Amino acid sequence: MNVLIVYAHPERRSLNGALNDFTVERLRANGHDVQVSDLYAMNWKAPLDATDVRERSTDAPFHAALDSKHAFENGLQSRDIEIEQDKLRWADALILQFPMWWFSMPAIMKGWVERVYAYGFGYGVGEHSDKHWGDRYGEGVMSGKRAMIVVTTGGWESHYGSRGINGPIDDVLFPIQHGVLFYPGFDVLPPFVVYQTSHMDDARMQATRDALGTRLDRLWDDTPIAFRKQNHGDYEIPRLTLRDELAAGRTGFGAHIG
Amino acid sequence: MNVLIVYAHPERRSLNGALNDFTVERLRANGHDVQVSDLYAMNWKAPLDATDVRERSTDAPFHAALDSKHAFENGLQSRDIEIEQDKLRWADALILQFPMWWFSMPAIMKGWVERVYAYGFGYGVGEHSDKHWGDRYGEGVMSGKRAMIVVTTGGWESHYGSRGINGPIDDVLFPIQHGVLFYPGFDVLPPFVVYQTSHMDDARMQATRDALGTRLDRLWDDTPIAFRKQNHGDYEIPRLTLRDELAAGRTGFGAHIG
DSSP: OEEEEEEOOSOSSSHHHHHHHHHHHHHHHTTOEEEEEETTTTTOOOSOOGGGBTTOOSSSOOOHHHHHHHHHHTTOBOHHHHHHHHHHHHOSEEEEEEEOBTTBOOHHHHHHHHHHSOBTTTBSOSOBSSSOBOSOSSOSTTTTOEEEEEEEOSSOTGGGSTTBTTOOHHHHHHHHIIIIIITTTOEEOOOEEEOOTTSOOHHHHHHHHHHHHHHHHTTTTSOOOOBOOIIIIIEETTTTEEOTTSSTTOOSGGGGBO | OEEEEEEOOSOSSSHHHHHHHHHHHHHHHTTOEEEEEETTTTTOOOSOOGGGBTTOOSSSOOOHHHHHHHHHHTTOBOHHHHHHHHHHHHOSEEEEEEEOBTTBOOHHHHHHHHHHSOBTTTBSOSOBSSSOBOSOSSOSTTTTOEEEEEEEOSSOTGGGSTTBTTOOHHHHTHHHIIIIIITTTOEEOOOEEEOOTTSOOHHHHHHHHHHHHHHHHTTTTSOOOOBOOIIIIIEETTTTEEOTTTTTTOOSGGGGBO
């Protein structure tokens, strides 16, 4: 199978660099083809702006969605965006690997999402009507592909526990796992999280490699998170609220897992 | 009072641009001093990396936290970072204004947070012991200052309702409001959210301005979100889990509001 790793860390000689090397080696040893988009090494342009559209008139105001639609449909996207989209088309699985900074992905990776997820590719796909609200949240261009987050954090596991002060790790990652990965159609596997990165000795590093290796070996076997599909009856359309009888009385991100 | 607006939108001739202009005018009309960090206009460098530290030896691996600490303590931060930190010191209130992209702030603003929130300034402040886990979540350098998000989104309000498919807006914004603003000590006001931005006519625009104006008029009167303070008895330290008797049985972000 084909695996794309989108990787964001400013220092190769780091825990993240070591885990990235390990991931590539393990997947290749398992017979997979691997590409790595090392965003810092690529000097990836983070901000989405009008220069992402080629041959653009500067008279009209730039509109992130409409300009993206125009560029995507007419082959006028910036070349660096097209290259990443081709990698996503090629991939059977996507791994996002990053250090958690301020409870989300690094800016450079956020900019990869914003620019590569064009209108017509990452969003704005499919019909919008009173019965179907676009091909998203379980449908879309990435349907049939798998995705997984590999993330490191200095915080303790208890700080990200069900009643930990940072919020539960599943909720902290929900805007990415549900909003960035499930949205365009990926099946999302549970995340691989490394906590307390400043307390990493050889024994813990070996245990971390072993655990990550097992997850990579099971990339096509593990059960994805059961996020509810938008257009399969769980939500009222177009209000897109969860039907009363499902997860009755519950609110919050967890209600959107079946 | 002094208000810093950190603003991220690639097109001045936009809804966000209009709301930014309105905000500046209204605050000045109310007698406040206003500075705007217009990140796109400033061509703000988004990625955090080793070039953020001046006079840095390239022999040692770059470490985001330790290098930031060294640079902050020794006056070796990149000048653009120091300028923004001075604006934060000057400000009595911070407004983050942005379009919601992929359920978070634009990459360029995320990069502002990552780079300006230095170790010793935005985090890594105060003693860490078994009784006090740093000056954060209610304490810190920004104590006594207020903060508010002004955000636009194409989605409907119901999609961000308590059982909406995107997750409740308060949960979607929690990593920013709690993790970026409350963390270094800001008192965080409820967000001002504009939904369905593609359906904006003159009447709705006027109503939006009026509502935003009222919020700006009450910047020092509105009650902040009651996020629980870390070091005031609600959490077990150092596990930082909410005490059993508080919000008993509840999990998720909402449990951290008293």
